[in-house]
Amino acid sequence: MSDQSVSNQAPQAGFPQPRPEVERLHAYSAPLEGRRQMLRLDFNENTIGPSPQVVEALRAIPADHIAIYPEYDGLQQAVIANLGLPLHPQQVGLFNGVDAAIHAIFHAYGDRGETLLTTSPTFGYYSPCAQMQGMAIEAIPYEGETFAFPLAAIREALLHPRSGQPPRLLLICNPNNPTGTRLAPERILELAAAAPQTLVVVDELYEAFTGDSVMSLADFNATPNLLVLRSLAKTAGLAGLRIGFAIGHAAVVDRISRVTGPYDINSFAVTAAFAALKDQAYVDDYVAQVIEARAWMAEQLRAAGVRHHVEGGNYLLIWPQGDPAAVDQALREAGILVRAMTGKPLIDGSLRVSIGTLEQMQRFWAAYQRIEALPA
Ligand SMILES: Cc1ncc(COP(=O)(O)O)c(C=O)c1O
Numbered sequence: 376m377s378d379q380s381v382s383n384q385a386p387q388a389g390f391p392q393p394r395p396e397v398e399r400l401h402a403y404s405a406p407l408e409g410r411r412q413m414l415r416l417d418f419n420e421n422t423i424g425p426s427p428q429v430v431e432a433l434r435a436i437p438a439d440h441i442a443i444y445p446e447y448d449g450l451q452q453a454v455i456a457n458l459g460l461p462l463h464p465q466q467v468g469l470f471n472g473v474d475a476a477i478h479a480i481f482h483a484y485g486d487r488g489e490t491l492l493t494t495s496p497t498f499g500y501y502s503p504c505a506q507m508q509g510m511a512i513e514a515i516p517y518e519g520e521t522f523a524f525p526l527a528a529i530r531e532a533l534l535h536p537r538s539g540q541p542p543r544l545l546l547i548c549n550p551n552n553p554t555g556t557r558l559a560p561e562r563i564l565e566l567a568a569a570a571p572q573t574l575v576v577v578d579e580l581y582e583a584f585t586g587d588s589v590m591s592l593a594d595f596n597a598t599p600n601l602l603v604l605r606s607l608a609k610t611a612g613l614a615g616l617r618i619g620f621a622i623g624h625a626a627v628v629d630r631i632s633r634v635t636g637p638y639d640i641n642s643f644a645v646t647a648a649f650a651a652l653k654d655q656a657y658v659d660d661y662v663a664q665v666i667e668a669r670a671w672m673a674e675q676l677r678a679a680g681v682r683h684h685v686e687g688g689n690y691l692l693i694w695p696q697g698d699p700a701a702v703d704q705a706l707r708e709a710g711i712l713v714r715a716m717t718g719k720p721l722i723d724g725s726l727r728v729s730i731g732t733l734e735q736m737q738r739f740w741a742a743y744q745r746i747e748a749l750p751a
Contacts, residue, residue: 394507394509395509396487396506396507396508396509397507399506400503400506400507401503402503403499403500403503405418410712412710413707413710413711413712414710414711414712414731414735414738414739415712415729416711416712416713416728416729416730416731416735416739417712417713417714417727417729418614418714418729419552419581419609419688419689419690419729420608420609420612420614420729421609421610421611421612421614421661422729422731422732422735423612423661423731423732424612425611425612425613425647425651425657426611426612426650426651426654426657426658427657428650428651428653428654428657429611429612429613429647429650429651429654431650432646432647432649432650433643433646433647433650436642436643436646440642441642443642444638444642445638445640445641445642445645446642446645447469447640447645449649450469450645450648450649451464451465451467451469452464453648453649453652453653454467454605454620454622454652455467456652457652457653457655458590458622460590460591462622463625465625465628465629466595466622466623466624466625466628467620467621467622467628468620468621468622468623468628468631468632469618469620469632469640470618470619470620470621470635470639470640471617471618471619471635471639471640471641471644472606472608472617472618472619473578473580473604473605473606473608473619473620473621474500474619475617475619475635475639476604476619476620476621476631477500477501477504477576477578477604478500478504479621479631479632479634479635480504480544480574480576480602480621480631481504481505481507481508481510481544482508482634483630483631483633483634484543484544484574484630484631485504485505485508485510485543485544486508486509486510486543487508487509487510488509488510488511489508489510489511489540489542489543489544490510490511490512490513490536490538490540490542490543490544491505491510491511491512491513491542491543491544491545491546492513492515492529492532492533492542492544492545492546492573493512493513493514493515493545493546493547494514494515494516494517494524494525494529494547494548494551494556495514495515495516495517495720495721496517496553496554496716496719496720496721496722497514497546497548497551497552497553498548498551498552498578498580501546502514505544510543510544513532513542515528515529515532516720516721517551517554517556517721521684521686522551522554522555522556522684522686522721522722523556524551524556524557524558524562526558526562529545529566530566530569533545533566533569533570533573534569534570541570541572541573542570542573543572543573543574544573544574544576545566545570545573545574545575545576546576546578547563547566547575547576547577547578548578548580549563549577549578549579549582549587549589549687550581550582550584550585550587550686550687550688551687551688552580552581552688552690553690553692553714553716553719553722553727554684554686554692554721554722555684555685555686555687555688555690555691555692556686556687557585557587557686557687558587559587560587560588560589560592561592563575563577563589563601564589564592564593564598564601567598567600567601568597568598570600571598571600572600573600574600574602574627575598575600575601575602576602576603576604577589577601577602577603577604578604579603579604579605580604580605580606580608580609581609581687581688581689581690582605583609583610583658583662584610584662584665584666584669584687584688584689585687585688587687588603589601589603590603590622595623595624596624599623599624599626599627600624600627601623601624602621602622602623602624602627602628602631603621603622603623604619604620604621604622605619605620605622606618606619606620607619607647607648607651607652609689610658610661610662611651611652611657611658612651612661613644613647613648613651616641616643616644616647616648617640617641617644618640618644618645618647618648664732664733665689665730665731665732667733668730668731668732668733668735668736669685669689669691669730671733671736672685672691672728672730672736672739672740673685673691675740676691676693679744679749679750681693681694681747681749682694684725689729689730690727690728690729690730691727691728691730692716692722692725692726692727692728693725693726693728693743694724694725694726695726695747696747697746697747699715699716699717699724699725699726700715700717702726702743702746702747703715703726705742705746706739706742706743706746709742709745709746711738711739711742713726713727713728713729713739714726714727714728714729715727
């Protein structure tokens, strides 16, 4: 038998070649394995799981439903009812997680030679999506010690681009992952109104922890170039099932939906989404617990004199005194996962710590104090 050893090196001549953008791409990868028995403060997930009503609905799925393709009827309406806004179902796009929505946005709107305008550091999936389309990326750094939103620089790059061509896409993560930076929704609407040629995408995955959504102010007829991303992954605890939404003008939602497969969201995610959207009280209660735990954590860090940054979102940044990789490893040995921000512009040397319940953060803090030899 010939040597079957596996390599991801490009085969030499005679093999089909992928697009050059794909050949150059480093796929977005995340350390997903071996997390189940740990306290998971590394992916900003819900740390207590979804509503019991979600679990019940999933358990009640009859076996024959597994054999048929998923049905989506009524899901857009359920999203709208949950939002409590006067939207039309065609304004809500359904996706296999917000990641799939982001991918579809780039697929539909991002062309070779066009520009993605965004901030830095921000969520790691925007860049590979731009690169796979052959787009240029202009990533403007957050400002100062507080990682303030670079509003003047974004406005300049949007309205007076050096290339003379307006950016095709502006991606704003609000609040930003990982800095937590918040931008007032009014500013986002002003940017969208001032740049009608640019699709302004607001990634609101963590808006529940700040209440800074553009949704209640947005008029998608006046600013059809505004698109809002929402997910049930984090607050509602459905990360493993993959379901997210893109909300905007029906024409934009239609274009993005054209580049997805007809059954990309599976039946389990649909059933879970209906149940989760109905039990908003569960999500609200979890969010309130996280906000309380975030305030407690910030107070401990302040009192102990630990450099940290906390703003929006269910996460914060901590700069350990010791080697961040060693602290990360010691926490892992204590059964706690966090995310080292190694190599990220502006925040290299920090750890991003997701916020769970107060009890979970007390466990984290006890381990952190021990590892960093902080007075208890
Ligand atoms: C800012 C941001 N956007 C999108 C996503 C992806 O969300 P989903 O799980 O719905 O694909 C994440 C996940 O970490 C995120 O942090």
